[in-house]
Amino acid sequence: MTHVVITGGSSGIGLAVARIYVHRGYRVSLIARGMAALEAAQIALREGNEGRVHIAAADVANADTVGAAIRACEAEAGPCDILICSAGIVEPSPFENQTEADFDRQIAVNLSGSVHAVRAVYAQMCARGRGRIMLVSSGAGLIGIPGYAAYCASKFALRGFAEALRSEAKPKGVTVSICFPPDTQTPQLERERAARPAEAEVIMGQVKPWSAEQVATHMVLALDRGRFDIYFGLTLLALGRLAPLVRPLIDWHFDRQIRRLQRVTEP
Template sequence: MTHVLITGGSSGIGLEVARIYVGRGHRVSLIARGLAALDAAKVSLETEGGGQVQVAAADVADADAVQAAIRACETVFGPCDILICSAGIVAPARFEDQTAADADRQVAVNLSGSMHSVRAVYASMLARHQGRIMLVSSGAGLMGIPGYAAYCASKFALRGFAEALRSEAKPRGVVVSICFPPDTQTPQLERERAARPAEAEVIMGQVKPWKAEAVARQMVRALDQGRFEVYFGLTLLALGRLAPLVRPFVDRYFDRLIRGVQR
């Protein structure tokens, strides 16, 4: 039976991905920081029936903690077959206003946390010559957004990690994917928008937030098909595939909008 392990699985996109795999009858492990939220997610998923669910609390920024949590999950459900790195945080602020601690925390969770999670399952996948990994970047991993300097840095870096890891893993039977979701209707989005600078809202408000279920469906479909990159909507597809060509035009357009806000 397939073992799917999801970091950041207690809410939002991660929880919706879990819902799909539980519906398929798979074994699903959820990892997040808050045990209460994890327990609530487990009850919700088990009520719907299908697969088996277990949870483990850990901060993905702590390499030892996330490794221990994953080992505990694998002891019960067997080696991880599919890893979804969905744990992430965002703290919008203009760069000059953001503390070093807040900036570092975003990099630690979004980038290092994904690397820690992959490292915990990667050797076993290589040994078995099979496994699938989905890294969750962001539309902010395709273009710089004012008020999101640290967040963009962490999500841009994930793409470099994914590209390098894909080249290493593919000949050895392990499939690596990365997705770039837009604003998505999650509890985190509501908290984020309250702190979002006006300049950022001018840019990000151009795209209507997606439902978490729709994002999850596309992610799982891409994993089923073994696709490397997953984009959501034509705007992000164009940025992902044609960025060097369209970026000057996009920048000029948004620069005008931002100047209007700052007047």
């Protein structure tokens, strides 16, 4: 039976993906920091579904603990067949105001946390000659956004990791994918928006938020089809495909809008 491991699986996109796989009857393992949230997710997912749900608490930024959590889940549910790396954090702030700790934490969770989870399952996937890995980046991994220097850095870096790993993994029978969701209606989004600079909204407001269920459905379908890069809507598709060609025009357009906003808000 297929075993799906999801980091950041107790809420948001990760939990929505888990619902789809549990409904299919798969074994699903959720990994997140908070045991209370994991237990609540486990109970909710078991209701009316065929699949088995396992949980393990771990901070993905710590390679040893996330590795131990995944091994514990595999001991109960078998080797990981599909890995979804959706654990992530965002702390909007102008770069000059952001503490070193907050900047480094976003890199540690969003980038290194995904790498740690991949490392925990990659060798056995290669040895078995099969496996699927989905890295969850962001629309902020396609365009730089004021107030999101750390977050953009972590999400841009995931693409480079995914592209390199894809080339290494494909001959071994392992599929690597990366997706770039827009703002998604989750509890984290509400908290983030309270701290979001107005300049960032000029860019991020171009794309309407998706529901976690819509994003999850899009991701799972793409995984089923073995696609590498997954975008959500025409705006993000255009950014993903064309931004490198038209970067000066994009920068000029948003720079003008931000200058206008700043003139309006200046005392």
